Each structure stands twice: as structure tokens, then as C-alpha cells.
Amino acid sequence: MADVAALVESARQGAPRAVARLISLVEGASPQLREAMAAIAPHCGNAYVVGLTGSPGVGKSTTTSALVSAYRAQGKRVGVLAVDPSSPFSGGALLGDRVRMGEHASDPGVYIRSMATRGHLGGLAWAAPQAIRVLDAAGCEVILVETVGVGQSEVEIAAQADTSVVLLAPGMGDGIQAAKAGILEIGDVYVVNKADRDGADATVRELNHMLGLGEARQPGDWRPPVVKTVAARAEGVEEMIAALDKHRGWMDERGVLAERRAARAAKEIETIAVTALRRRMGELRGGKRLDALAARVAGGTLDPYTAADELVEGVTEGG
Known part of the structure; x- marks a missing residue:
């Protein structure tokens, strides 16, 4: 032990x-x-948590590495959590992140950790916030949480971060996909990476158009900026950090940062509590209470809502 x-x-x-x-x-x-x-x-409570998400191939790891370099140039300690929401046996993202960020491996001011959610998207909600706490307590001033964009995990990363960054690349159909996936609702900063490619300006225009069609904003509300970068050459990274700093300042000024962190803590507490309840229910499944309730529902002598109430009462009172 x-x-x-x-x-x-x-x-x-x-x-x-x-x-x-x-x-x-x-x-x-x-x-x-x-x-x-x-x-x-x-x-805990001192680190600035930035979430980065986007489709495979948009350059998340390269962008993360460029951000690490920029923050280290400012003298800040940086933590990186590279979350792979796919199988832990695939090796792709886990190995790829390490290779792309290898230049930081010997820097004592940088801590890089790959995490697999073992095939369950909920694994991000369970493990990531507590891993973030560890990095926060270890003195990391900025924590970058990177995940593959696969729908639900994009929403989850937004729930874990102070600021959510959505990366896109020209020529990958990302603009249309952004509208479908609903990521226009979660991004605080949008980054069109690989902006040296054809179609970069068109992607920026499309994004700005879609953002303009979004929910009506009141004066003073945050309007997500769209930043162009070529992360492989560290171009546009300073502009990206300026956008992150501006968003953090906006949140501090309006109390949004404290609200987001409280909501994050509430979600963490809820996840831990629900996990504990599920464990108890799993124990009950091995007993006779659930089987007896199921037989009564199947036989028409009890409705499922009342049965669920009885099951919850048994779980919370210790069975």
C-alpha cells in the first residue's frame, strides 16, 4: 500500500x-x-483548465505541444492529460500523443499523461476531474485536456474545462460536421488549424456565419472567436493564447469561472454518488430483492415506477 x-x-x-x-x-x-x-x-483550485477537442487529423496533439511550448516560455508549469475515449488496446492516440509531445518529455516543468477511458465515454467524467485535481495540486498552472472528438466526448470535455477549444481543419468537412455535432454550443474558442491549406479562409467564414446564426447574445456576452493557426510551425499560437486569456478575463470579470468550477464539482460529486449507487444495485442484483420486484412487475401486480422507488429506498437505506 x-x-x-x-x-x-x-x-x-x-x-x-x-x-x-x-x-x-x-x-x-x-x-x-x-x-x-x-x-x-x-x-486545488489554482490551475486554468483548457479542453481541446476536434476530429482526428485536425492536429490536436501538435496544437497542444505548441501551447505547451508557449506557456513554458511564459515560465508556467503545464500539465497535459491526453484522453483516449476508444479502446485502451488501440494504442493510436496514446502512442501518438507521446511521440508528438516528446520534445517536452525531459522538461521538469511539464507533466504529460495519457489516459484511456476503457471503451466507456463515462470514464472521462469519472477519472478526468480527479486526475486534473492531482495535476492542480502538483503545481501545474495550466492543464491542457485533449480528447478525440467523437460526439458525446466533446460535450464531456466541455464539462471538465474552464475554457473549451474546438479545433477544425480546412478541407475535412469539419464545418458541416460542427453543425451536426452541436459543437457550436460548447466551444469558447474555435481554432482553424493547418491554415496554410486551401479553404482555410472559407472555413473561418463558415464558422463565423454559423456562430452568428446561434442563439441571440446580450451585450457583454462572450462571442467565441475564430483563430487561424499552423501549429506545426507555431504560427498563430500567440493569437490563440491571447484568445484564451481574453476568455479567462471575461469569465473572471462576470463570475462565470467560479460558476463553471462549481458546476464541475457538482458533476463530479454526482458521478461518484451514482457510481456508488450502481455498485449497491449490482450487489442487490445478486440478491433476491430486485428479482422479487421484477417478478411482480412482469406479473402485473406492481408498476415499474413503484418498484424503482422501493429499490432506491432499499439501496439508500442499506438494503
Whole structure:
């Protein structure tokens, strides 16, 4: 068993091994996770969390690496969580992220961690916020959370981040896909990467048009900017960071940042509570209560809503 207090203290000093072991406790849902989260709680709440999402091939890892370089040039400690919502056996995103960000591997001011959600989108909601807490407590001033854009995971990444960045690339049909996937509702900053390609300006115009057709905004509301970058050459990265800084300032000024973080904490609490209830229900499934209720519903002597009420009452009262 790990000495949690010693691990947390080492992580607070920025020791990569300690940070890695704490995140492993998160991923493995270790019995020591409660103790670890209680120990790091007083040291959280300082990091700025930026979520990056987009379709495969738009250059998320390259953009993330460019952002890391820019933030490090400002002297900031940076954490990167590269989340793969597909199978942990695919290896694609996990290996690819490490290769593309390899230039930062020896930098003690950068911590990079790949996380697989093991085939379940809900895994992002379960593990990511607690891994973010670990990086926050370890002194990371900026945490970049990168995920493959596959519909629901885009919405989930928005729920984990202070600022959500949606990346697109010209010539990939991303503009039309953006409208279909509803990502126009989650982006705080839009980035058209690979802007040296033909069609970049058209993609920017289409995005701005779609954003203009969105919900009516009141004076002072945030209007997501569209930034052009060529991340492979670090072009446009400063403009992207300026957009992120502007959004953070806007949130601070209007109390939106505190609201988002409270909503994130509420979601985290809810996920932990629901997971615990599901575990209890799984235990009940092995018993006779659920089977008896199911037989009564199937036989027409009990309606499913009343049966569910009885099941919830049994779970919350300890069965």
C-alpha cells in the first residue's frame, strides 16, 4: 500500500513519479483514492483548465505541444492529460500523443499523461476531474485536456474545462460536421488549424456565419472567436493564447469561472454518488430483492415506477 501522505507531499514538490502514482490511484479506483483526494483538496483550485477537442487529423496533439511550448516560455508549469475515449488496446492516440509531445518529455516543468477511458465515454467524467485535481495540486498552472472528438466526448470535455477549444481543419468537412455535432454550443474558442491549406479562409467564414446564426447574445456576452493557426510551425499560437486569456478575463470579470468550477464539482460529486449507487444495485442484483420486484412487475401486480422507488429506498437505506 502506498503512503498517501508521502505521495501527496512529493507530488506537491513536483516529483513526476508521485504524480504518476496518484493518477494511477484515480484510474484504478483504488481504495486509497478517498484518502488521496482528501489530502490534495486544500491545494486545488489554482490551475486554468483548457479542453481541446476536434476530429482526428485536425492536429490536436501538435496544437497542444505548441501551447505547451508557449506557456513554458511564459515560465508556467503545464500539465497535459491526453484522453483516449476508444479502446485502451488501440494504442493510436496514446502512442501518438507521446511521440508528438516528446520534445517536452525531459522538461521538469511539464507533466504529460495519457489516459484511456476503457471503451466507456463515462470514464472521462469519472477519472478526468480527479486526475486534473492531482495535476492542480502538483503545481501545474495550466492543464491542457485533449480528447478525440467523437460526439458525446466533446460535450464531456466541455464539462471538465474552464475554457473549451474546438479545433477544425480546412478541407475535412469539419464545418458541416460542427453543425451536426452541436459543437457550436460548447466551444469558447474555435481554432482553424493547418491554415496554410486551401479553404482555410472559407472555413473561418463558415464558422463565423454559423456562430452568428446561434442563439441571440446580450451585450457583454462572450462571442467565441475564430483563430487561424499552423501549429506545426507555431504560427498563430500567440493569437490563440491571447484568445484564451481574453476568455479567462471575461469569465473572471462576470463570475462565470467560479460558476463553471462549481458546476464541475457538482458533476463530479454526482458521478461518484451514482457510481456508488450502481455498485449497491449490482450487489442487490445478486440478491433476491430486485428479482422479487421484477417478478411482480412482469406479473402485473406492481408498476415499474413503484418498484424503482422501493429499490432506491432499499439501496439508500442499506438494503
